[in-house]
Amino acid sequence: MPRSSEAGPLARTRRGMTPRWKxxxxxxxxxxxxxxxxxxxxxxxxxxxxxxxxxxLGYDARTDAHAAELLREGREIFRYDSxxxxxxxxxxxxxxxxxxxxxQGGVGPGLTPKQALQLGLKVDAGQLPEILARAIDExxxxxxxxxxxxxxxxxxxxxxVKAVTRDGEVIGVGITCALCHSTVDDSITAGIGARLDGxxxxxxxxxxxxxxxxxxxxxxxxxxxxxDQVRQVLRSWGPGRYDAELNQDGKATRPDGKSAATVLPAxxxxxxxxxxxxxxxxxxxxxxxxxxxxxxHGKGTFFDPRLDDPERFPLAARAGHGNIRxxxxxxxxxxxxxxxxxxxxxxxxPPEDSFDAAAAARGKAVFEGxxxxxxxxxxxxxxxxxxxxxxxxxxxxxxxxxxxSPDRRYRTTPLAGLFTRQKGGFYHDGRFPTYEAxxxxxxxxxxxxxTTEEKRDLVEFLKSL
Numbered sequence: 411m412p413r414s415s416e417a418g419p420l421a422r423t424r425r426g427m428t429p430r431w432k433x434x435x436x437x438x439x440x441x442x443x444x445x446x447x448x449x450x451x452x453x454x455x456x457x458x459x460x461x462x463x464x465x466x467l468g469y470d471a472r473t474d475a476h477a478a479e480l481l482r483e484g485r486e487i488f489r490y491d492s493x494x495x496x497x498x499x500x501x502x503x504x505x506x507x508x509x510x511x512x513x514q515g516g517v518g519p520g521l522t523p524k525q526a527l528q529l530g531l532k533v534d535a536g537q538l539p540e541i542l543a544r545a546i547d548e549x550x551x552x553x554x555x556x557x558x559x560x561x562x563x564x565x566x567x568x569x570x571v572k573a574v575t576r577d578g579e580v581i582g583v584g585i586t587c588a589l590c591h592s593t594v595d596d597s598i599t600a601g602i603g604a605r606l607d608g609x610x611x612x613x614x615x616x617x618x619x620x621x622x623x624x625x626x627x628x629x630x631x632x633x634x635x636x637x638d639q640v641r642q643v644l645r646s647w648g649p650g651r652y653d654a655e656l657n658q659d660g661k662a663t664r665p666d667g668k669s670a671a672t673v674l675p676a677x678x679x680x681x682x683x684x685x686x687x688x689x690x691x692x693x694x695x696x697x698x699x700x701x702x703x704x705x706x707h708g709k710g711t712f713f714d715p716r717l718d719d720p721e722r723f724p725l726a727a728r729a730g731h732g733n734i735r736x737x738x739x740x741x742x743x744x745x746x747x748x749x750x751x752x753x754x755x756x757x758x759x760p761p762e763d764s765f766d767a768a769a770a771a772r773g774k775a776v777f778e779g780x781x782x783x784x785x786x787x788x789x790x791x792x793x794x795x796x797x798x799x800x801x802x803x804x805x806x807x808x809x810x811x812x813x814x815s816p817d818r819r820y821r822t823t824p825l826a827g828l829f830t831r832q833k834g835g836f837y838h839d840g841r842f843p844t845y846e847a848x849x850x851x852x853x854x855x856x857x858x859x860x861t862t863e864e865k866r867d868l869v870e871f872l873k874s875l
Contacts, residue, residue, distance in 0.1 A: 477750075484751025487744045488607060489592070492572040492584025493708025494740040500574060500582025503623035509563070510580060511556040517624050520556030526568070527553075527601035530614035530649055532594045534605050537567035547598060569594065569605065585706055587698075587748070590614060590652060591677040608678030608755040612650030612833040617671070620644050632657055632725055647671040650834040654687075654705055655814045658717060658726040664810050664839075672811065673834045679757030679826040682791045688823065688838035689815035690799050695749045702741045703734050710734070710741025716816045757826030757875075764829065765873035773871025776864050781849075782856060783868075792825035792875065806855035811838050828875045845869040 499505045504517075511520020527533075535543060542561060545551035551558055560580055563573035570589025574582035593611045597603035601613075620626075621644040626637040633640060633656075643662045647653065651671035656662060661670050672688060680686070686697040692714075703712035704726075717723045717732035726732060778784040788794050799819040802809040812818050820838070836842045842851060849868055853860045860868070 480747045480750040481754055483744075483747035484749070484754070485607070487748045488587045488751050489569075489605070490566065490572060490586055490588075491744060492586055493702050493706060493710060493744070494584070494736075495706045495708045496572065496574045496582045496584030497709070498628070498707035499584055499623075502625065502628050503620075504625055505620075505623040506573070506580055506583040507624055508622040509556070509559060509583070514556060514560060515579070521559050521622065522556055523553040523558050523562060526559055529619055530611060531571070531601070531619070532569040532592070532611065532613075533562060533602040534567045534569050534594060535598050535603050536605065537565055538562075539565055543598075546602065569611075587677070587701075587706075590616065590674050606758075608676060608752070609758070609830050610650065610674035610676050612674060612831070614674070615647070615649045616652045617644035617647035629657070632729060633660055643669075650674050651840070654701065657704065657729075658723045658731060659814055660725050661814065665808075668839075670810075670814075672838045673831070673840045675823075676757075676827060676831060677752055678755040679824055680755075681753040682795070683793055683824055684796065685798060685821050687815075688821060689812055690817060690819060690821035691815055694752060695745055698745055698748055698752075699741065702745075704731050708741050709736040710739050711736065712741075757824075758830060759827075760829040760873060760875070766870045767874070769867045769870035770874040771871075773864075773867035773869065773874075776860070776868045777871050780864065781852075781858060781860065781868055783852075786822045787825050790826075793822045798822035806851065807837070807841075825872070825875050828872055845872050848872075 507516035508518055509521045510516030511518055514520065523533075538546070542551065542565065546553070559568075562568050563571065563580055563583070564575060564578070566572065569592050570586050572584045572586055573580045574584065588605075588607065590611055591609070592605055592607045593609045593613070594601065594603035595606055621641045626640045629640045630637045643656070646662075646669040648669070648671070650673055651669070652674055653662070653669070653671040656670065664670050675687065680694050684693065686692065686694045691697060691700065696714075699710065699712050700714070702708045703710050712734040713732070715732050717726040720727040723731075776783075777787075778789070786794055786798070786800070798821055799817055800822065801819055802812050805820055807820075809818070812820050832845075834840045836845075836848050842848045846865070846869055849860070849865050849872075852858065853865065
């Protein structure tokens with residue numbers, strides 16, 4: 411007899427299904443088999459670059475080591491590398507001869523340390539030989555003798571001036587980035603102390619220093635004027651000022667008759683800042699190459715065809731400043747480390763007793779609100795990310811300096827460490843002597859209608875940056 415129909419469906423189900431324990435076992439076995447096969451997979455070799463990297467330092471460790479080396483190299487370059495400029499300052503201008511004086515094989519009376527300090531040159535106490543540092547501290551060495559200046563040069567302690575020596579004799583000088591963009595903390599005496607890299611040396615009278623040179627023929631020939639006229643222009647600059655476009659466009663004065671020189675900018679707090687200089691010629695690295703080649707007169711490579719315009723930059727076009735090539739190139743290989751070091755220098759903080767903290771807190775609200783300052787000076791960079799360029803009309807000032815640059819605009823200046831730039835005034839040419847003058851200008855130009863209290867608080871906030 412056939413079985414009951416109740417057993418039929420069950421029997422059919424069992425015959426048509428794989429037992430659950432077998433499915434579970436298969437599920438476990440599949441990934442195990444795949445994983446087991448991976449290390450032994452044939453015909454799929456490792457990336458050779460990855461395989462090679464396994465024998466070296468870890469990638470992160472290599473990056474850290476590279477960063478540390480760039481920082482070290484960049485600091486050395488910033489402080490001590492003359493880029494071969496001694497051939498210009500020593501060889502052509504013979505500036506070292508004026509420093510030495512006739513009694514030491516040079517010309518004229520020579521330059522004493524006291525005179526050098528009065529010109530704004532600085533002495534790095536950390537580079538002084540111990541015996542000389544002690545003698546200066548005790549006053550047992552004369553600061554009125556050019557011989558002492560030569561001793562400081564030999565010790566490489568004059569900030570930004572690099573002596574070339576032979577058998578102990580100074581036979582030339584070059585200059586470094588630190589000449590204009592470092593100062594000291596005056597910890598020993600005024601002008602002598604520990605280095606402060608990145609701070610603009612607003613005491614340095616660059617023009618007066620250069621005017622000491624026995625020969626200014628290279629400038630005279632480029633500008634098409636006499637050497638006496640060149641000296642007159644140089645001496646018109648004043649402390650903390652320099653004209654980095656004079657040898658490009660030949661404009662020594664503004665339309666109002668004042669010097670065309672601008673105040674020295676800071677070289678700190680540049681991380682995250684796109685364009686450098688007051689008129690945004692280019693990136694920080696572009697400006698480093700521009701200055702090293704065309705202003706410091708080092709020997710390198712520089713390419714900027716915008717300078718080939720004979721109408722806007724007649725001197726540059728004639729001299730070929732838009733395409734400079736030197737062999738050997740003593741600059742280009744150093745630009746990366748120099749750039750890295752500059753980006754690593756933080757903006758200094760003002761002394762706590764130099765501003766009213768409570769008023770600064772209120773001023774911050776004005777800065778970010780009614781004062782509209784943060785529209786351009788975007789915290790925490792205090793400059794717009796991107797292309798921070800503005801027309802003269804936007805700023806409410808004349809277009810003279812803007813027109814000397816390729817884009818005919820002014821760049822938003824980063825405000826961090828603003829207190830270090832009080833001497834010489836604010837804006838590119840120092841036209842506003844105080845914080846209050848800057849605030850008053852914008853209050854009127856932008857019709858902000860700030861109250862006296864709001865202005866006072868805003869000034870305290872600017873002091874606190």
